[in-house]
Amino acid sequence: MWAVFALLSAIFAALTSILAKVGIEGVNSNLATAIRTVVVVGMSWIMVFITNAQSGLTDISRKSWLFLVLSGLATGASWLCYYRALQLGEASKVVPIDKLSVVITLVLAFVFLHEKFTPKSLIGCFLIGAGTLIMVL
Secondary structure, X not given: OHHHHHXXXXXXXXXXXXXXXXXXXXXXXXXXXXHHHHHHHHHHHHHHHHOOOHHHHHHOOHHHHHHHHHHHHHHHHHHHHHHHHHHHOOHHHHHHHHOOHHHHHHHHHHHHOOOXXXXXXXXXXXXXXXXXXXXXX
């Protein structure tokens, strides 16, 4: 089931890029990011209440709070940079560079989470990196 959600995530991320590129025309990229963020926050809280997950709020540990807040800060920084890049560049060039996050994530997972690099993941990293260079140059 995770693969279905991952595929849906990729589809929605692709739509995000196209819709954002059209939407930020003539709009400050930081303002556009703030508008997008308000929509995401609202949608997230709606899902929390639909799934009745709000009761778990008090059960979250300090460590989880810390890392969720740090993750939120990283997401915000990513979105601000992404929207500015989309405003300045072509979506067909910005998006492949953004997807280098896959390679960076694999490296960080290896270093910090002690996940293993496999021949398959190494080949995948190389292909993503090479594909990004081919698309951007």
